[in-house]
Amino acid sequence: MQACSPPTWETRIDGRSSAAPSEQRYPFGERLLTMDPLIDARGINTYYGASHILRGIDFSVGRGETVGLMGRNGMGKTTLLKSLMGLVKPRSGSVTIAGRDLTGAAPYMIARQGVAYVPEGRGIFGNLNVTENLKMAARAGTRGQRDWTYERVLDTFPRLKERLGHGGQQLSGGEQQMLTIGRALMTNPDVLILDEATEGLAPLIARDIWRICSLIRQTGISSVIVDKNWKHVTQITDRNVILVKGQVVFEGSSDELRGDPALLSQYLGV
Numbered sequence: 001m002q003a004c005s006p007p008t009w010e011t012r013i014d015g016r017s018s019a020a021p022s023e024q025r026y027p028f029g030e031r032l033l034t035m036d037p038l039i040d041a042r043g044i045n046t047y048y049g050a051s052h053i054l055r056g057i058d059f060s061v062g063r064g065e066t067v068g069l070m071g072r073n074g075m076g077k078t079t080l081l082k083s084l085m086g087l088v089k090p091r092s093g094s095v096t097i098a099g100r101d102l103t104g105a106a107p108y109m110i111a112r113q114g115v116a117y118v119p120e121g122r123g124i125f126g127n128l129n130v131t132e133n134l135k136m137a138a139r140a141g142t143r144g145q146r147d148w149t150y151e152r153v154l155d156t157f158p159r160l161k162e163r164l165g166h167g168g169q170q171l172s173g174g175e176q177q178m179l180t181i182g183r184a185l186m187t188n189p190d191v192l193i194l195d196e197a198t199e200g201l202a203p204l205i206a207r208d209i210w211r212i213c214s215l216i217r218q219t220g221i222s223s224v225i226v227d228k229n230w231k232h233v234t235q236i237t238d239r240n241v242i243l244v245k246g247q248v249v250f251e252g253s254s255d256e257l258r259g260d261p262a263l264l265s266q267y268l269g270v
Protein backbone atom coordinates (compact mmCIF):
# COMPACT_ATOMS: atom_id res chain seq x y z
CA MET A 1 0.00 0.00 0.00
CA GLN A 2 1.26 3.46 -0.82
CA ALA A 3 1.41 6.21 1.75
CA CYS A 4 -1.46 8.65 1.34
CA SER A 5 0.64 11.75 0.75
CA PRO A 6 -0.10 14.02 -2.22
CA PRO A 7 1.63 12.80 -5.36
CA THR A 8 4.47 15.01 -6.55
CA TRP A 9 5.56 13.47 -9.84
CA GLU A 10 4.88 14.64 -13.30
CA THR A 11 4.79 12.50 -16.40
CA ARG A 12 3.26 12.25 -19.81
CA ILE A 13 1.31 9.16 -20.72
CA ASP A 14 3.13 8.73 -24.01
CA GLY A 15 6.39 8.43 -22.04
CA ARG A 16 8.04 11.53 -23.50
CA SER A 17 9.44 14.00 -21.01
CA SER A 18 7.67 17.31 -20.65
CA ALA A 19 8.08 20.54 -18.79
CA ALA A 20 4.33 20.52 -18.20
CA PRO A 21 3.17 24.03 -17.32
CA SER A 22 -0.16 23.67 -15.57
CA GLU A 23 -1.87 25.98 -18.07
CA GLN A 24 -0.91 23.72 -20.98
CA ARG A 25 -3.72 22.53 -23.27
CA TYR A 26 -4.46 18.88 -23.65
CA PRO A 27 -4.82 17.61 -27.21
CA PHE A 28 -6.39 14.23 -27.87
CA GLY A 29 -4.05 11.28 -27.58
CA GLU A 30 -1.40 13.12 -25.59
CA ARG A 31 -2.54 13.05 -22.04
CA LEU A 32 -0.57 15.10 -19.61
CA LEU A 33 -0.48 14.38 -15.91
CA THR A 34 0.82 16.93 -13.48
CA MET A 35 0.48 16.25 -9.82
CA ASP A 36 0.07 19.86 -8.94
CA PRO A 37 -3.23 19.07 -7.19
CA LEU A 38 -6.41 20.43 -8.65
CA ILE A 39 -8.35 19.21 -5.64
CA ASP A 40 -6.57 18.86 -2.33
CA ALA A 41 -8.61 17.95 0.73
CA ARG A 42 -6.83 17.53 4.05
CA GLY A 43 -8.02 16.10 7.33
CA ILE A 44 -11.71 16.06 6.43
CA ASN A 45 -14.08 15.22 9.29
CA THR A 46 -17.73 15.25 8.33
CA TYR A 47 -20.74 14.53 10.52
CA TYR A 48 -24.44 14.00 9.95
CA GLY A 49 -25.83 15.18 13.27
CA ALA A 50 -23.95 13.21 15.91
CA SER A 51 -22.75 10.53 13.45
CA HIS A 52 -19.08 10.91 12.64
CA ILE A 53 -18.96 9.80 8.97
CA LEU A 54 -15.63 10.95 7.48
CA ARG A 55 -12.71 10.48 9.82
CA GLY A 56 -9.70 12.55 8.87
CA ILE A 57 -9.67 11.95 5.12
CA ASP A 58 -6.90 13.27 2.86
CA PHE A 59 -7.90 13.16 -0.81
CA SER A 60 -6.28 14.78 -3.81
CA VAL A 61 -6.71 14.86 -7.58
CA GLY A 62 -3.90 16.00 -9.85
CA ARG A 63 -4.33 17.83 -13.14
CA GLY A 64 -5.16 15.29 -15.81
CA GLU A 65 -5.44 12.52 -13.25
CA THR A 66 -8.27 9.97 -13.10
CA VAL A 67 -8.91 8.77 -9.56
CA GLY A 68 -11.16 5.85 -8.60
CA LEU A 69 -12.98 6.13 -5.30
CA MET A 70 -14.28 2.82 -4.07
CA GLY A 71 -15.69 1.10 -1.02
CA ARG A 72 -18.74 -0.89 -0.02
CA ASN A 73 -22.15 0.66 0.60
CA GLY A 74 -22.30 3.32 3.24
CA MET A 75 -18.53 3.79 3.60
CA GLY A 76 -18.65 7.52 2.91
CA LYS A 77 -17.88 7.92 -0.82
CA THR A 78 -20.82 10.21 -1.57
CA THR A 79 -20.27 12.11 1.66
CA LEU A 80 -16.68 12.76 0.61
CA LEU A 81 -17.79 14.05 -2.79
CA LYS A 82 -20.41 16.26 -1.15
CA SER A 83 -17.79 17.54 1.28
CA LEU A 84 -15.54 18.49 -1.65
CA MET A 85 -18.42 20.21 -3.44
CA GLY A 86 -19.55 22.26 -0.45
CA LEU A 87 -22.88 20.40 -0.33
CA VAL A 88 -22.06 19.10 3.13
CA LYS A 89 -19.89 21.17 5.40
CA PRO A 90 -16.99 19.30 7.03
CA ARG A 91 -16.62 20.03 10.73
CA SER A 92 -12.85 20.25 10.29
CA GLY A 93 -10.25 19.99 7.57
CA SER A 94 -9.55 22.02 4.43
CA VAL A 95 -10.56 21.90 0.79
CA THR A 96 -8.25 23.59 -1.70
CA ILE A 97 -9.21 23.81 -5.38
CA ALA A 98 -6.57 24.90 -7.89
CA GLY A 99 -4.56 26.41 -5.06
CA ARG A 100 -7.46 28.41 -3.57
CA ASP A 101 -8.67 27.62 -0.09
CA LEU A 102 -12.39 26.97 -0.55
CA THR A 103 -13.09 25.36 2.78
CA GLY A 104 -16.74 25.95 3.60
CA ALA A 105 -17.44 27.66 0.25
CA ALA A 106 -20.84 27.34 -1.40
CA PRO A 107 -21.27 24.71 -4.14
CA TYR A 108 -21.54 27.32 -6.90
CA MET A 109 -18.13 28.71 -5.88
CA ILE A 110 -16.58 25.24 -6.12
CA ALA A 111 -18.28 24.67 -9.49
CA ARG A 112 -16.88 28.00 -10.74
CA GLN A 113 -13.39 26.72 -10.03
CA GLY A 114 -13.95 24.10 -12.72
CA VAL A 115 -15.39 21.21 -10.72
CA ALA A 116 -18.40 19.49 -12.32
CA TYR A 117 -20.37 17.06 -10.20
CA VAL A 118 -22.65 14.36 -11.56
CA PRO A 119 -24.51 13.15 -8.49
CA GLU A 120 -25.94 9.74 -7.71
CA GLY A 121 -29.40 9.39 -9.24
CA ARG A 122 -28.73 11.97 -11.99
CA GLY A 123 -30.84 15.13 -11.70
CA ILE A 124 -31.66 16.55 -15.08
CA PHE A 125 -34.44 19.01 -15.70
CA GLY A 126 -37.33 16.70 -16.58
CA ASN A 127 -39.45 19.43 -18.13
CA LEU A 128 -36.65 20.72 -20.37
CA ASN A 129 -35.70 18.87 -23.53
CA VAL A 130 -32.23 17.58 -24.35
CA THR A 131 -31.16 20.69 -26.24
CA GLU A 132 -32.40 22.99 -23.47
CA ASN A 133 -30.72 20.94 -20.75
CA LEU A 134 -27.40 21.15 -22.60
CA LYS A 135 -27.54 24.75 -23.76
CA MET A 136 -28.53 26.01 -20.35
CA ALA A 137 -25.31 24.64 -18.88
CA ALA A 138 -22.94 26.09 -21.50
CA ARG A 139 -20.11 28.22 -20.21
CA ALA A 140 -16.38 28.72 -20.64
CA GLY A 141 -13.98 26.92 -18.33
CA THR A 142 -11.55 28.41 -15.82
CA ARG A 143 -8.97 29.16 -18.53
CA GLY A 144 -11.58 30.53 -20.89
CA GLN A 145 -11.64 27.24 -22.78
CA ARG A 146 -14.71 26.33 -24.77
CA ASP A 147 -13.58 22.93 -25.99
CA TRP A 148 -16.91 21.27 -25.21
CA THR A 149 -19.50 22.81 -27.44
CA TYR A 150 -23.08 21.67 -27.96
CA GLU A 151 -22.03 20.01 -31.23
CA ARG A 152 -19.10 18.19 -29.65
CA VAL A 153 -21.23 16.87 -26.80
CA LEU A 154 -23.75 15.53 -29.32
CA ASP A 155 -20.98 13.92 -31.35
CA THR A 156 -19.80 12.24 -28.15
CA PHE A 157 -23.31 11.03 -27.29
CA PRO A 158 -24.92 10.07 -30.61
CA ARG A 159 -27.93 8.68 -28.73
CA LEU A 160 -28.75 12.16 -27.48
CA LYS A 161 -28.64 13.52 -31.01
CA GLU A 162 -31.64 11.34 -31.82
CA ARG A 163 -33.58 12.68 -28.84
CA LEU A 164 -33.03 16.42 -29.03
CA GLY A 165 -36.67 17.40 -28.65
CA HIS A 166 -37.46 14.84 -25.98
CA GLY A 167 -38.10 16.01 -22.42
CA GLY A 168 -35.75 14.72 -19.75
CA GLN A 169 -38.54 12.57 -18.31
CA GLN A 170 -39.02 10.76 -21.62
CA LEU A 171 -35.43 9.52 -21.74
CA SER A 172 -34.27 6.08 -20.66
CA GLY A 173 -32.02 5.79 -17.60
CA GLY A 174 -28.93 5.50 -19.78
CA GLU A 175 -29.90 8.51 -21.89
CA GLN A 176 -30.55 10.54 -18.75
CA GLN A 177 -27.10 9.63 -17.48
CA MET A 178 -25.56 10.66 -20.81
CA LEU A 179 -27.45 13.93 -20.66
CA THR A 180 -26.19 14.58 -17.13
CA ILE A 181 -22.61 13.93 -18.17
CA GLY A 182 -23.09 15.95 -21.35
CA ARG A 183 -24.44 18.84 -19.32
CA ALA A 184 -21.41 18.66 -17.01
CA LEU A 185 -19.09 18.75 -20.04
CA MET A 186 -20.89 21.85 -21.36
CA THR A 187 -19.41 23.72 -18.36
CA ASN A 188 -15.91 22.94 -19.71
CA PRO A 189 -14.73 21.57 -16.37
CA ASP A 190 -11.18 20.89 -15.24
CA VAL A 191 -12.42 17.97 -13.17
CA LEU A 192 -15.48 15.81 -13.58
CA ILE A 193 -16.84 13.94 -10.56
CA LEU A 194 -19.06 10.96 -11.34
CA ASP A 195 -20.95 9.27 -8.51
CA GLU A 196 -22.19 5.81 -9.57
CA ALA A 197 -22.75 6.84 -13.18
CA THR A 198 -23.38 3.27 -14.36
CA GLU A 199 -25.63 2.21 -11.48
CA GLY A 200 -28.74 0.40 -12.67
CA LEU A 201 -27.86 0.64 -16.36
CA ALA A 202 -28.01 -2.24 -18.83
CA PRO A 203 -24.53 -3.65 -19.55
CA LEU A 204 -24.40 -2.26 -23.09
CA ILE A 205 -25.30 1.23 -21.94
CA ALA A 206 -22.88 0.99 -19.02
CA ARG A 207 -20.17 0.06 -21.50
CA ASP A 208 -20.95 3.20 -23.45
CA ILE A 209 -20.57 5.28 -20.30
CA TRP A 210 -17.16 3.68 -19.66
CA ARG A 211 -16.15 4.45 -23.25
CA ILE A 212 -17.07 8.07 -22.66
CA CYS A 213 -15.14 8.16 -19.35
CA SER A 214 -12.10 6.91 -21.20
CA LEU A 215 -12.55 9.48 -23.94
CA ILE A 216 -12.91 12.28 -21.39
CA ARG A 217 -9.71 11.10 -19.76
CA GLN A 218 -7.89 11.31 -23.08
CA THR A 219 -8.85 14.98 -23.38
CA GLY A 220 -6.94 15.77 -20.19
CA ILE A 221 -9.91 16.49 -17.94
CA SER A 222 -9.33 15.10 -14.45
CA SER A 223 -11.96 12.74 -13.09
CA VAL A 224 -13.08 11.20 -9.87
CA ILE A 225 -15.01 8.02 -10.56
CA VAL A 226 -17.11 6.33 -7.91
CA ASP A 227 -18.38 2.96 -9.07
CA LYS A 228 -18.94 -0.52 -7.70
CA ASN A 229 -17.38 -2.19 -10.76
CA TRP A 230 -13.71 -2.22 -9.75
CA LYS A 231 -12.70 -3.99 -12.98
CA HIS A 232 -13.99 -1.18 -15.14
CA VAL A 233 -12.78 1.49 -12.73
CA THR A 234 -9.21 0.20 -12.65
CA GLN A 235 -9.08 0.03 -16.44
CA ILE A 236 -9.22 3.78 -16.68
CA THR A 237 -7.85 5.14 -13.41
CA ASP A 238 -4.34 6.29 -12.61
CA ARG A 239 -4.84 5.96 -8.87
CA ASN A 240 -7.46 4.41 -6.61
CA VAL A 241 -8.64 5.19 -3.13
CA ILE A 242 -10.68 2.81 -0.98
CA LEU A 243 -12.75 3.96 1.97
CA VAL A 244 -13.82 1.85 4.90
CA LYS A 245 -16.01 3.51 7.51
CA GLY A 246 -14.98 7.00 6.52
CA GLN A 247 -11.26 6.35 6.41
CA VAL A 248 -8.79 5.81 3.57
CA VAL A 249 -7.55 2.23 3.88
CA PHE A 250 -5.86 1.94 0.49
CA GLU A 251 -4.34 4.28 -2.01
CA GLY A 252 -2.48 2.90 -5.00
CA SER A 253 -2.24 2.24 -8.69
CA SER A 254 -4.69 0.12 -10.65
CA ASP A 255 -2.05 -2.60 -11.13
CA GLU A 256 -1.44 -2.70 -7.41
CA LEU A 257 -5.13 -3.10 -6.69
CA ARG A 258 -5.87 -5.64 -9.42
CA GLY A 259 -2.91 -7.74 -8.39
CA ASP A 260 -4.06 -8.09 -4.78
CA PRO A 261 -7.12 -10.37 -4.49
CA ALA A 262 -6.90 -10.38 -0.70
CA LEU A 263 -7.20 -6.62 -0.63
CA LEU A 264 -10.11 -6.65 -3.09
CA SER A 265 -11.86 -9.23 -1.01
CA GLN A 266 -11.20 -7.52 2.31
CA TYR A 267 -12.19 -4.00 1.30
CA LEU A 268 -14.59 -4.46 -1.60
CA GLY A 269 -16.04 -7.88 -0.84
CA VAL A 270 -15.22 -9.30 -4.27
Ligand SMILES: Nc1ncnc2c1ncn2[C@@H]1O[C@H](COP(=O)(O)OP(=O)(O)OP(=O)(O)O)[C@@H](O)[C@H]1O
Pocket (backbone or CB within 6 Å): 048, 051, 053, 071, 072, 073, 074, 075, 076, 077, 078, 079, 080
Ligand atom coordinates in the same frame (compact mmCIF):
# COMPACT_ATOMS: atom_id res chain seq x y z
N1 LIG B 1 -28.21 12.77 4.85
C1 LIG B 1 -27.78 11.84 5.71
N2 LIG B 1 -28.11 11.88 7.01
C2 LIG B 1 -27.67 10.98 7.89
N3 LIG B 1 -26.83 9.95 7.57
C3 LIG B 1 -26.45 9.88 6.28
C4 LIG B 1 -26.90 10.81 5.28
N4 LIG B 1 -26.35 10.47 4.09
C5 LIG B 1 -25.62 9.37 4.33
N5 LIG B 1 -25.66 9.02 5.64
C6 LIG B 1 -24.92 7.92 6.27
O1 LIG B 1 -23.53 8.20 6.11
C7 LIG B 1 -22.81 7.01 5.82
C8 LIG B 1 -22.05 7.19 4.53
O2 LIG B 1 -22.99 7.32 3.48
P1 LIG B 1 -22.56 7.63 1.98
O3 LIG B 1 -23.79 7.85 1.21
O4 LIG B 1 -21.54 8.68 1.98
O5 LIG B 1 -21.90 6.22 1.57
P2 LIG B 1 -21.50 5.66 0.16
O6 LIG B 1 -20.13 5.07 0.32
O7 LIG B 1 -21.69 6.69 -0.88
O8 LIG B 1 -22.55 4.48 -0.03
P3 LIG B 1 -23.25 3.88 -1.34
O9 LIG B 1 -22.24 2.97 -1.95
O10 LIG B 1 -24.43 3.13 -0.82
O11 LIG B 1 -23.63 5.02 -2.23
C9 LIG B 1 -23.84 5.88 5.81
O12 LIG B 1 -23.83 5.27 7.06
C10 LIG B 1 -25.15 6.60 5.55
O13 LIG B 1 -26.22 5.89 6.13
Ligand SMILES: [Mg+2]
Pocket (backbone or CB within 6 Å): 077, 078, 079, 120, 195
Ligand atom coordinates in the same frame (compact mmCIF):
# COMPACT_ATOMS: atom_id res chain seq x y z
MG1 LIG C 1 -22.88 6.84 -2.53
